[in-house]
Amino acid sequence: MEANSETLNTRIEPKFVFGAFYNQYFSNLSWISSVNYGNNTIDDDCPQCADMYYGKGHMTEFGISSGLRYTFLRKRRYFIKPFIESDLCYSNINYKGEFGGGYDGKGINIDFRNNTFGILGRVGLSFQPISQVSLTISSSLRSSTGRKINRIDDSNEKIKSYAATCLEIRLGYGF
Numbered sequence: 004m005e006a007n008s009e010t011l012n013t014r015i016e017p018k019f020v021f022g023a024f025y026n027q028y029f030s031n032l033s034w035i036s037s038v039n040y041g042n043n044t045i046d047d048d049c050p051q052c053a054d055m056y057y058g059k060g061h062m063t064e065f066g067i068s069s070g071l072r073y074t075f076l077r078k079r080r081y082f083i084k085p086f087i088e089s090d091l092c093y094s095n096i097n098y099k100g101e102f103g104g105g106y107d108g109k110g111i112n113i114d115f116r117n118n119t120f121g122i123l124g125r126v127g128l129s130f131q132p133i134s135q136v137s138l139t140i141s142s143s144l145r146s147s148t149g150r151k152i153n154r155i156d157d158s159n160e161k162i163k164s165y166a167a168t169c170l171e172i173r174l175g176y177g178f
Contacts, residue, residue: 007166009096009117011056012049015169019043020064024175031077035088036069047100056111060100068092068123088125092145094118094164099154114154119164121147127171139173 006015020041027034041064048057070090077084099114127141145166152159 004170005166005168007096008162008164009062009098009115010045010060011047011100011102011113012052014047014049015167016043016045018045018062020066022066024173026072028074028077031074033072033074034069035072035090037067039066039068040064045098045100047102055104055106056102057104058100058102058110060098060102060113062096062098064094064096066092066094070123074129082130084129086125086127086129086139086141088123088127088141088143090123090125091120092123092147093120094145094147112155116152116154117149117162117164119147119149119162121145121149121164125171135177137173137175137177139171139175141168141171141173143168143171 004015004017006013018041020039022037022039024037025035043062045060045062047060068090070088072086072088074084074086096117101112103110105111123143123145125141125143127139130138147164149162149164150159151162
């Protein structure tokens with residue numbers, strides 16, 4: 004469940020993203036890295052917005068992050084272990100759609116490509132129901148800067164981007 008500045012109305016939307024995650028422990032502190040890919044249709048209607056654009060957008064995203072995680076209670080045999088995390092991240096997001104409405108009723112077409120670099124902070128809980136399977140539930144904030152390319156009119160501008168992930172669920176298998 005995420006709201007980000009790449010979509011038209013920046014509402015909280017469910018998304019599915021899959022990828023690979025690496026976690027190397029050095030005691031309670033660990034180095035983590037992940038590579039993610041998502042291809043989602045976003046219901047971008049906003050009836051309470053002043054511009055009243057409506058429609059569905061299509062978002063393709065690729066992300067890489069790497070950083071440090073501190074896991075509390077790791078050496079104890081608790082079922083639930085809280086953690087905090089800080090990462091450097093890169094994302095490439097393509098968002099496009101045809102949206103009806105607006106003040107003139109003609110709607111708009113969007114086709115943006117955003118490349119951003121930034122930082123990500125995450126808090127969450129880690130579970131390990133069986134030895135090789137892990138489950139994490141977390142929330143995160145991401146802030147980044149980068150370039151936005153409008154593929155319709157070939158404009159290119161500097162942007163600040165954000166993402167607030169209210170609920171992220173990761174299911175993993177340890178090798």
